[in-house]
Amino acid sequence: MTPSSVIALGLALWASVASAVPADPLVTAAPSLEDLEKRATSCTFSGSEGASSASKSKTSCSTIVLSDVAVPSGVTLDLTDLNEGTYVIFEGETTFGYEEWDGPLVSVSGTDITVTGASGAYLNGDGSRWWDGEGSDGGKTKPKFFYAHDLTSSLISGIYIQNSPVQVFSIDGATDLTLEDITIDNTDGDDEGAANTDGFDIGSSTYVTITGANVYNQDDCVAINSGENIYFSGGVCSGGHGLSIGSVGGRDDNTVKNVTFYDSEIKSSQNGVRIKTIYGDTGTVSEITYKEITLSEITDYGIVVEQNYDDTDESPTNGVTISDFVLDGVVGTVEDTGTNIYILCGSDSCTDWTWTDVDITGGKTSSDCENVPDDISC
Ligand SMILES: *[C@@H]1O[C@H](CO)[C@@H](O)[C@H](O)[C@H]1NC(C)=O
Numbered sequence: 001m002t003p004s005s006v007i008a009l010g011l012a013l014w015a016s017v018a019s020a021v022p023a024d025p026l027v028t029a030a031p032s033l034e035d036l037e038k039r040a041t042s043c044t045f046s047g048s049e050g051a052s053s054a055s056k057s058k059t060s061c062s063t064i065v066l067s068d069v070a071v072p073s074g075v076t077l078d079l080t081d082l083n084e085g086t087y088v089i090f091e092g093e094t095t096f097g098y099e100e101w102d103g104p105l106v107s108v109s110g111t112d113i114t115v116t117g118a119s120g121a122y123l124n125g126d127g128s129r130w131w132d133g134e135g136s137d138g139g140k141t142k143p144k145f146f147y148a149h150d151l152t153s154s155l156i157s158g159i160y161i162q163n164s165p166v167q168v169f170s171i172d173g174a175t176d177l178t179l180e181d182i183t184i185d186n187t188d189g190d191d192e193g194a195a196n197t198d199g200f201d202i203g204s205s206t207y208v209t210i211t212g213a214n215v216y217n218q219d220d221c222v223a224i225n226s227g228e229n230i231y232f233s234g235g236v237c238s239g240g241h242g243l244s245i246g247s248v249g250g251r252d253d254n255t256v257k258n259v260t261f262y263d264s265e266i267k268s269s270q271n272g273v274r275i276k277t278i279y280g281d282t283g284t285v286s287e288i289t290y291k292e293i294t295l296s297e298i299t300d301y302g303i304v305v306e307q308n309y310d311d312t313d314e315s316p317t318n319g320v321t322i323s324d325f326v327l328d329g330v331v332g333t334v335e336d337t338g339t340n341i342y343i344l345c346g347s348d349s350c351t352d353w354t355w356t357d358v359d360i361t362g363g364k365t366s367s368d369c370e371n372v373p374d375d376i377s378c
Contacts, residue, residue, distance in 0.1 A: 045069060046092075051077045063087040066094060071105065073097025080150075082110035090159065091118040096143075098129045103143025104170070113154040122160040128192050130165040135195030135219070142166040151177050163188050167198045168217070174205040179213070186217040190239060194218045199240070202227050204253045210235065220244045220274075221266065226253035226283075235264040242271035242298075245288055247309045249281025249320050258287040266293065266332075270300040272360075273330060276309035277320035285322045295332030295360065302334045302360035303327070303341045307349060316370060318346035327355040334363030343378050345371035 043061035045054040050069035055078040058064060064079065064086065071077045071094065079088055088108065096105045105125065108115055125145055132139035142165040148156060150173045160183045161168055168184050171177065179200070186197045199215035202208060205227040213235040215221045221237030223244045224230060237243060243261050248254055266272045272295040275285060295302055305325075307316035322345070334340050340360040343350075353373045369378035 048072060051075060054079065058086075059083050061086070063089065065089045065091060068092035069094050071096045074099035074101050076104055077106045080107050080109040082108070082113055084111045086110060086113055088113065088115040089118055090116070090121045090123065092121060094121075094123045096125060098126075099143075100130070100141040101143055102141060103145065103165075104147040105143050105145050107147040107149065108156075109147075109150040110154070111152040113151060115154075115156045115159065117158040117160055122162050124162050125164045127163040127165040127186065127189060127194055127197075131189055131193040131195075133193035133195060135197070136166050137196070144168075144170055146170070147172075148177065148179070149173050151175075154178075155180070157181055159183075161185070163194075164197050164217075166196050167201055167219075169200045171200060171202045171205050171208060174208055176207045177205065178209045178211070180210075181212045182210070183214045184217055185214075187239065189218055197240075198223050199237070201225070202230060203251070205230070209233075213237075215240065221269070222261075223247075224256055224259055225251060226255055227259075228255070228257040230259045231262070232260070233262040233264065235261075237264065237266045238268050240269050242266050242269050242274050243290070243293070244271070244274040244276065245285055246274070246276035247278050248276070248283045248285055249278030254281065254283030254320065256283075256285045256288070260289045260291065261293060262289075263292045264294075266295050266298070268297045270298070271304050272298050272301070272332065273303040273327065274301070275305045275322060275325070277307045277322065279308045279311040279314050280317050280319065282319040283321075285320060285325075287324045288322075289326040289328065290330050291326070291328040293327075293330045293332075295330070295334070298332070298334040298363070299338050301339050301342050302332065302363060303330065303343075303358070304339075305343045305345060305350070307344055307346045316344045316346045316349075318349040321349045321351070322353075323351045325350070325353040327353075327358050329357045330355075331357065331359045333361055336362060336364075338363040339366050340364065341369075341378050342366045343369045343372050343376070345373070347371055 042063040044065040046067040051071040130142040197217040203225045340363040
Protein backbone atom coordinates (compact mmCIF):
# COMPACT_ATOMS: atom_id res chain seq x y z
CA MET A 1 0.00 0.00 0.00
CA THR A 2 1.18 3.50 -0.72
CA PRO A 3 1.32 5.96 2.16
CA SER A 4 -1.67 7.82 0.79
CA SER A 5 -3.80 4.67 0.63
CA VAL A 6 -2.89 3.90 4.26
CA ILE A 7 -4.12 7.35 5.23
CA ALA A 8 -7.28 6.88 3.20
CA LEU A 9 -7.97 3.51 4.84
CA GLY A 10 -7.29 5.02 8.24
CA LEU A 11 -9.72 7.84 7.56
CA ALA A 12 -12.36 5.41 6.30
CA LEU A 13 -12.00 3.28 9.46
CA TRP A 14 -12.11 6.37 11.64
CA ALA A 15 -15.26 7.53 9.86
CA SER A 16 -16.99 4.16 10.25
CA VAL A 17 -16.07 3.88 13.94
CA ALA A 18 -17.07 7.48 14.56
CA SER A 19 -20.45 6.97 12.94
CA ALA A 20 -21.11 3.64 14.70
CA VAL A 21 -20.38 4.91 18.20
CA PRO A 22 -22.64 7.66 19.46
CA ALA A 23 -20.99 10.49 21.28
CA ASP A 24 -20.50 9.45 24.91
CA PRO A 25 -22.24 12.01 27.11
CA LEU A 26 -20.42 10.71 30.19
CA VAL A 27 -16.99 11.66 28.92
CA THR A 28 -16.73 15.08 30.44
CA ALA A 29 -13.38 15.03 32.16
CA ALA A 30 -10.87 12.35 31.29
CA PRO A 31 -10.21 10.07 34.30
CA SER A 32 -6.66 10.15 35.47
CA LEU A 33 -4.43 7.26 34.54
CA GLU A 34 -4.21 6.41 38.21
CA ASP A 35 -8.01 6.15 38.46
CA LEU A 36 -8.16 3.92 35.41
CA GLU A 37 -5.48 1.62 36.76
CA LYS A 38 -7.24 1.36 40.11
CA ARG A 39 -10.53 0.45 38.48
CA ALA A 40 -9.08 -2.25 36.36
CA THR A 41 -6.49 -3.66 38.70
CA SER A 42 -6.71 -7.28 39.69
CA CYS A 43 -4.32 -8.12 42.50
CA THR A 44 -3.38 -11.63 43.56
CA PHE A 45 -2.05 -12.34 47.03
CA SER A 46 -0.76 -15.64 48.30
CA GLY A 47 1.29 -17.41 50.92
CA SER A 48 2.27 -16.20 54.36
CA GLU A 49 2.69 -12.58 53.22
CA GLY A 50 -0.66 -12.63 51.42
CA ALA A 51 -2.84 -11.38 54.27
CA SER A 52 -0.69 -8.38 55.19
CA SER A 53 -0.12 -7.44 51.54
CA ALA A 54 -3.83 -7.69 50.80
CA SER A 55 -4.71 -5.54 53.80
CA LYS A 56 -2.16 -2.90 52.76
CA SER A 57 -3.10 -2.79 49.08
CA LYS A 58 -6.83 -3.45 49.36
CA THR A 59 -7.98 -0.02 48.16
CA SER A 60 -5.72 -0.12 45.09
CA CYS A 61 -7.33 -3.23 43.65
CA SER A 62 -10.72 -3.62 42.00
CA THR A 63 -10.39 -7.39 42.28
CA ILE A 64 -8.59 -9.04 45.16
CA VAL A 65 -7.65 -12.66 44.57
CA LEU A 66 -6.58 -14.55 47.69
CA SER A 67 -4.81 -17.63 46.44
CA ASP A 68 -3.65 -20.18 49.03
CA VAL A 69 -3.17 -17.48 51.65
CA ALA A 70 -1.70 -18.57 55.00
CA VAL A 71 -2.96 -15.99 57.50
CA PRO A 72 -0.49 -15.73 60.41
CA SER A 73 -1.58 -16.41 64.00
CA GLY A 74 -3.45 -13.66 65.82
CA VAL A 75 -4.04 -11.66 62.63
CA THR A 76 -7.30 -10.81 60.86
CA LEU A 77 -7.43 -11.13 57.11
CA ASP A 78 -8.56 -7.50 57.04
CA LEU A 79 -10.74 -6.63 54.07
CA THR A 80 -12.64 -3.85 55.80
CA ASP A 81 -13.40 -0.50 54.15
CA LEU A 82 -12.95 -1.80 50.63
CA ASN A 83 -13.60 0.51 47.70
CA GLU A 84 -17.14 0.44 46.41
CA GLY A 85 -17.59 -2.37 43.88
CA THR A 86 -14.59 -4.46 44.93
CA TYR A 87 -14.53 -8.18 44.10
CA VAL A 88 -12.85 -10.60 46.48
CA ILE A 89 -12.13 -14.11 45.24
CA PHE A 90 -10.83 -16.91 47.45
CA GLU A 91 -8.83 -19.57 45.62
CA GLY A 92 -7.32 -22.79 46.95
CA GLU A 93 -6.98 -23.29 50.69
CA THR A 94 -6.92 -20.37 53.10
CA THR A 95 -5.30 -21.32 56.43
CA PHE A 96 -4.96 -19.53 59.77
CA GLY A 97 -2.20 -19.70 62.39
CA TYR A 98 -2.98 -20.75 65.94
CA GLU A 99 -3.44 -18.30 68.76
CA GLU A 100 -5.86 -17.98 71.65
CA TRP A 101 -7.65 -14.77 70.75
CA ASP A 102 -11.12 -13.46 69.87
CA GLY A 103 -10.53 -13.07 66.12
CA PRO A 104 -12.10 -12.59 63.71
CA LEU A 105 -10.06 -14.61 61.26
CA VAL A 106 -11.63 -12.75 58.31
CA SER A 107 -13.40 -9.37 58.20
CA VAL A 108 -15.02 -7.72 55.18
CA SER A 109 -16.88 -4.41 54.94
CA GLY A 110 -17.90 -1.94 52.27
CA THR A 111 -20.58 -1.17 49.70
CA ASP A 112 -21.40 -3.18 46.59
CA ILE A 113 -18.83 -5.81 47.56
CA THR A 114 -18.81 -9.29 46.03
CA VAL A 115 -17.00 -12.10 47.87
CA THR A 116 -16.84 -15.45 46.11
CA GLY A 117 -15.05 -18.76 46.35
CA ALA A 118 -13.46 -20.21 43.22
CA SER A 119 -14.28 -23.83 42.47
CA GLY A 120 -12.71 -26.06 45.14
CA ALA A 121 -11.68 -23.14 47.35
CA TYR A 122 -12.08 -23.46 51.11
CA LEU A 123 -11.30 -21.58 54.29
CA ASN A 124 -9.83 -24.08 56.71
CA GLY A 125 -10.19 -23.00 60.34
CA ASP A 126 -8.58 -26.22 61.56
CA GLY A 127 -10.72 -25.71 64.66
CA SER A 128 -9.55 -28.85 66.47
CA ARG A 129 -6.56 -26.82 67.70
CA TRP A 130 -9.01 -24.86 69.90
CA TRP A 131 -11.86 -27.30 70.53
CA ASP A 132 -12.04 -28.24 74.19
CA GLY A 133 -15.75 -28.85 74.66
CA GLU A 134 -16.25 -25.41 76.22
CA GLY A 135 -17.02 -23.27 73.16
CA SER A 136 -17.22 -19.58 74.04
CA ASP A 137 -18.06 -20.30 77.69
CA GLY A 138 -14.58 -21.15 78.86
CA GLY A 139 -11.37 -22.96 78.20
CA LYS A 140 -9.26 -21.58 75.40
CA THR A 141 -10.17 -18.21 73.91
CA LYS A 142 -11.30 -19.03 70.41
CA PRO A 143 -11.36 -16.75 67.37
CA LYS A 144 -14.67 -16.05 65.66
CA PHE A 145 -14.42 -16.79 61.98
CA PHE A 146 -15.98 -14.33 59.54
CA TYR A 147 -17.22 -10.81 60.26
CA ALA A 148 -19.66 -9.60 57.62
CA HIS A 149 -20.18 -6.28 59.39
CA ASP A 150 -21.20 -2.98 57.82
CA LEU A 151 -21.72 -4.49 54.40
CA THR A 152 -24.20 -2.66 52.17
CA SER A 153 -25.71 -3.94 48.90
CA SER A 154 -23.26 -6.82 48.87
CA LEU A 155 -23.02 -10.50 48.04
CA ILE A 156 -21.12 -13.36 49.63
CA SER A 157 -21.37 -16.40 47.41
CA GLY A 158 -19.98 -19.92 47.22
CA ILE A 159 -17.82 -19.76 50.32
CA TYR A 160 -16.87 -23.08 51.94
CA ILE A 161 -15.79 -22.99 55.56
CA GLN A 162 -14.35 -26.00 57.30
CA ASN A 163 -13.87 -26.58 61.03
CA SER A 164 -14.46 -23.22 62.62
CA PRO A 165 -12.99 -22.78 66.13
CA VAL A 166 -16.28 -21.23 67.39
CA GLN A 167 -19.01 -18.97 65.85
CA VAL A 168 -18.77 -18.75 62.05
CA PHE A 169 -20.55 -15.82 60.33
CA SER A 170 -21.28 -12.70 62.35
CA ILE A 171 -23.62 -10.44 60.37
CA ASP A 172 -24.00 -7.04 61.96
CA GLY A 173 -24.84 -3.57 60.70
CA ALA A 174 -25.56 -5.05 57.26
CA THR A 175 -28.09 -3.63 54.80
CA ASP A 176 -29.14 -5.50 51.68
CA LEU A 177 -26.71 -8.38 52.05
CA THR A 178 -27.15 -11.71 50.26
CA LEU A 179 -25.30 -14.86 51.25
CA GLU A 180 -25.81 -17.67 48.76
CA ASP A 181 -24.50 -21.21 48.57
CA ILE A 182 -22.48 -21.02 51.74
CA THR A 183 -21.24 -24.31 53.20
CA ILE A 184 -20.13 -24.64 56.79
CA ASP A 185 -18.73 -28.08 57.47
CA ASN A 186 -17.85 -28.53 61.12
CA THR A 187 -18.74 -32.22 61.25
CA ASP A 188 -15.28 -33.14 62.59
CA GLY A 189 -16.20 -31.14 65.68
CA ASP A 190 -19.01 -33.53 66.64
CA ASP A 191 -16.50 -35.96 68.13
CA GLU A 192 -13.70 -33.51 68.85
CA GLY A 193 -15.30 -31.06 71.28
CA ALA A 194 -16.49 -28.21 69.07
CA ALA A 195 -19.20 -26.01 70.68
CA ASN A 196 -20.97 -22.71 70.03
CA THR A 197 -20.17 -22.99 66.34
CA ASP A 198 -23.23 -20.93 65.30
CA GLY A 199 -23.59 -20.78 61.51
CA PHE A 200 -25.04 -17.29 61.05
CA ASP A 201 -25.45 -14.86 63.95
CA ILE A 202 -27.45 -11.84 62.84
CA GLY A 203 -27.84 -8.54 64.67
CA SER A 204 -28.88 -4.98 63.79
CA SER A 205 -29.17 -5.77 60.10
CA THR A 206 -31.89 -5.32 57.51
CA TYR A 207 -32.67 -7.04 54.22
CA VAL A 208 -30.40 -10.01 54.76
CA THR A 209 -31.08 -12.97 52.45
CA ILE A 210 -29.44 -16.35 52.97
CA THR A 211 -30.16 -18.94 50.29
CA GLY A 212 -28.88 -22.46 49.77
CA ALA A 213 -26.83 -22.68 52.95
CA ASN A 214 -25.52 -26.05 54.11
CA VAL A 215 -24.61 -25.93 57.78
CA TYR A 216 -23.14 -28.88 59.71
CA ASN A 217 -22.29 -27.56 63.16
CA GLN A 218 -22.83 -27.74 66.93
CA ASP A 219 -25.01 -24.71 67.78
CA ASP A 220 -27.68 -22.56 66.14
CA CYS A 221 -27.78 -22.87 62.36
CA VAL A 222 -29.11 -19.31 62.32
CA ALA A 223 -29.57 -17.09 65.39
CA ILE A 224 -31.18 -13.68 65.00
CA ASN A 225 -30.72 -11.41 68.00
CA SER A 226 -32.08 -8.33 66.26
CA GLY A 227 -32.80 -7.15 62.73
CA GLU A 228 -35.58 -6.75 60.19
CA ASN A 229 -36.55 -8.16 56.79
CA ILE A 230 -34.50 -11.32 56.98
CA TYR A 231 -35.10 -14.22 54.61
CA PHE A 232 -33.58 -17.70 54.80
CA SER A 233 -34.47 -20.31 52.18
CA GLY A 234 -33.31 -23.56 50.64
CA GLY A 235 -31.11 -24.36 53.61
CA VAL A 236 -30.00 -27.59 55.23
CA CYS A 237 -29.06 -27.50 58.91
CA SER A 238 -27.52 -30.55 60.53
CA GLY A 239 -26.00 -31.39 63.90
CA GLY A 240 -26.81 -28.09 65.58
CA HIS A 241 -29.53 -26.33 67.54
CA GLY A 242 -31.92 -25.36 64.73
CA LEU A 243 -33.28 -22.20 63.17
CA SER A 244 -33.52 -19.71 66.00
CA ILE A 245 -34.82 -16.29 66.82
CA GLY A 246 -32.84 -15.08 69.78
CA SER A 247 -31.81 -14.96 72.23
CA VAL A 248 -33.61 -11.59 72.32
CA GLY A 249 -33.14 -9.12 75.16
CA GLY A 250 -30.43 -7.36 77.06
CA ARG A 251 -28.60 -5.87 74.06
CA ASP A 252 -28.64 -2.37 72.52
CA ASP A 253 -31.05 -3.58 69.84
CA ASN A 254 -33.82 -5.93 70.92
CA THR A 255 -36.20 -5.82 67.95
CA VAL A 256 -36.63 -8.72 65.57
CA LYS A 257 -39.18 -8.06 62.85
CA ASN A 258 -40.24 -9.69 59.59
CA VAL A 259 -38.19 -12.86 59.42
CA THR A 260 -39.02 -15.77 57.10
CA PHE A 261 -37.48 -19.23 57.09
CA TYR A 262 -38.68 -21.03 53.99
CA ASP A 263 -38.21 -24.40 52.31
CA SER A 264 -35.50 -25.74 54.58
CA GLU A 265 -34.52 -28.94 56.33
CA ILE A 266 -33.33 -29.35 59.91
CA LYS A 267 -31.92 -32.76 60.76
CA SER A 268 -29.99 -34.47 63.56
CA SER A 269 -30.33 -31.33 65.63
CA GLN A 270 -31.29 -30.48 69.21
CA ASN A 271 -34.20 -28.29 68.09
CA GLY A 272 -36.03 -27.42 64.91
CA VAL A 273 -37.94 -24.15 65.29
CA ARG A 274 -36.89 -22.05 68.25
CA ILE A 275 -37.62 -18.64 69.78
CA LYS A 276 -35.77 -17.77 72.95
CA THR A 277 -36.23 -14.50 74.82
CA ILE A 278 -34.22 -13.56 77.84
CA TYR A 279 -35.72 -13.75 81.30
CA GLY A 280 -36.48 -10.31 82.75
CA ASP A 281 -35.47 -8.30 79.65
CA THR A 282 -37.49 -6.24 77.16
CA GLY A 283 -37.82 -6.34 73.38
CA THR A 284 -40.12 -7.14 70.45
CA VAL A 285 -40.32 -10.19 68.22
CA SER A 286 -42.92 -9.86 65.45
CA GLU A 287 -43.85 -11.13 61.99
CA ILE A 288 -41.92 -14.40 62.22
CA THR A 289 -42.75 -17.07 59.62
CA TYR A 290 -41.50 -20.64 59.25
CA LYS A 291 -42.95 -22.10 56.07
CA GLU A 292 -42.32 -25.55 54.57
CA ILE A 293 -39.79 -26.65 57.13
CA THR A 294 -38.97 -30.35 57.50
CA LEU A 295 -37.55 -31.78 60.71
CA SER A 296 -35.92 -35.15 61.33
CA GLU A 297 -33.98 -36.79 64.18
CA ILE A 298 -34.61 -33.89 66.55
CA THR A 299 -33.36 -34.78 70.02
CA ASP A 300 -34.79 -32.06 72.31
CA TYR A 301 -37.69 -30.03 70.90
CA GLY A 302 -39.35 -29.92 67.49
CA ILE A 303 -40.80 -26.48 68.15
CA VAL A 304 -39.80 -24.52 71.23
CA VAL A 305 -40.61 -21.06 72.55
CA GLU A 306 -38.97 -20.10 75.82
CA GLN A 307 -39.47 -16.77 77.53
CA ASN A 308 -37.17 -17.58 80.42
CA TYR A 309 -33.90 -18.00 78.58
CA ASP A 310 -31.33 -18.68 79.94
CA ASP A 311 -32.66 -19.22 83.43
CA THR A 312 -34.85 -22.24 83.15
CA ASP A 313 -35.58 -22.36 86.90
CA GLU A 314 -37.46 -19.07 86.60
CA SER A 315 -40.99 -18.51 85.33
CA PRO A 316 -41.26 -16.92 81.86
CA THR A 317 -41.50 -13.10 81.76
CA ASN A 318 -43.54 -10.69 79.61
CA GLY A 319 -40.89 -8.13 78.66
CA VAL A 320 -40.19 -9.44 75.17
CA THR A 321 -43.40 -9.81 73.17
CA ILE A 322 -43.81 -12.44 70.44
CA SER A 323 -46.56 -11.56 67.96
CA ASP A 324 -47.57 -12.62 64.46
CA PHE A 325 -45.74 -15.93 64.75
CA VAL A 326 -46.73 -17.97 61.70
CA LEU A 327 -45.97 -21.65 61.15
CA ASP A 328 -47.17 -23.07 57.85
CA GLY A 329 -46.19 -26.58 56.86
CA VAL A 330 -43.78 -27.40 59.67
CA VAL A 331 -43.59 -31.18 59.72
CA GLY A 332 -41.34 -34.01 60.79
CA THR A 333 -40.08 -36.18 63.57
CA VAL A 334 -38.55 -35.91 67.01
CA GLU A 335 -36.69 -38.76 68.74
CA ASP A 336 -38.77 -40.55 71.38
CA THR A 337 -36.62 -39.06 74.14
CA GLY A 338 -37.43 -35.53 72.90
CA THR A 339 -40.56 -33.38 73.03
CA ASN A 340 -42.62 -32.42 70.01
CA ILE A 341 -43.69 -28.92 71.06
CA TYR A 342 -42.87 -26.85 74.12
CA ILE A 343 -44.28 -23.35 74.71
CA LEU A 344 -43.39 -21.29 77.73
CA CYS A 345 -44.84 -17.80 77.33
CA GLY A 346 -45.24 -14.93 79.77
CA SER A 347 -48.79 -14.26 80.95
CA ASP A 348 -49.74 -11.99 78.04
CA SER A 349 -46.66 -11.64 75.82
CA CYS A 350 -47.53 -14.16 73.08
CA THR A 351 -50.28 -12.95 70.73
CA ASP A 352 -51.60 -13.45 67.21
CA TRP A 353 -50.00 -16.77 66.42
CA THR A 354 -51.20 -18.62 63.32
CA TRP A 355 -50.15 -22.22 62.91
CA THR A 356 -51.36 -24.31 59.98
CA ASP A 357 -50.21 -27.76 58.83
CA VAL A 358 -48.02 -28.26 61.84
CA ASP A 359 -47.37 -31.97 62.30
CA ILE A 360 -44.55 -32.97 64.60
CA THR A 361 -44.51 -36.57 65.79
CA GLY A 362 -42.31 -39.16 67.48
CA GLY A 363 -41.51 -37.28 70.68
CA LYS A 364 -43.35 -36.69 73.92
CA THR A 365 -46.28 -34.33 74.35
CA SER A 366 -45.39 -31.70 76.91
CA SER A 367 -47.60 -31.16 79.93
CA ASP A 368 -45.55 -28.17 81.10
CA CYS A 369 -46.53 -25.56 78.53
CA GLU A 370 -47.62 -22.18 79.93
CA ASN A 371 -49.76 -19.37 78.53
CA VAL A 372 -50.22 -21.02 75.16
CA PRO A 373 -51.93 -18.52 72.76
CA ASP A 374 -55.46 -19.06 71.51
CA ASP A 375 -55.93 -21.77 68.87
CA ILE A 376 -52.44 -23.20 69.36
CA SER A 377 -51.89 -26.55 70.96
CA CYS A 378 -48.80 -27.68 72.74
C1 LIG B 1 -40.16 -8.59 54.80
O1 LIG B 1 -38.86 -9.03 54.44
C2 LIG B 1 -38.80 -9.49 53.11
C3 LIG B 1 -37.43 -10.14 52.90
O2 LIG B 1 -36.39 -9.26 53.08
C4 LIG B 1 -39.10 -8.37 52.16
O3 LIG B 1 -39.05 -8.83 50.83
C5 LIG B 1 -40.47 -7.80 52.47
O4 LIG B 1 -40.72 -6.68 51.68
C6 LIG B 1 -40.56 -7.42 53.94
N1 LIG B 1 -41.94 -7.07 54.25
C7 LIG B 1 -42.25 -5.92 54.79
C8 LIG B 1 -43.70 -5.74 55.11
O5 LIG B 1 -41.43 -5.04 55.04
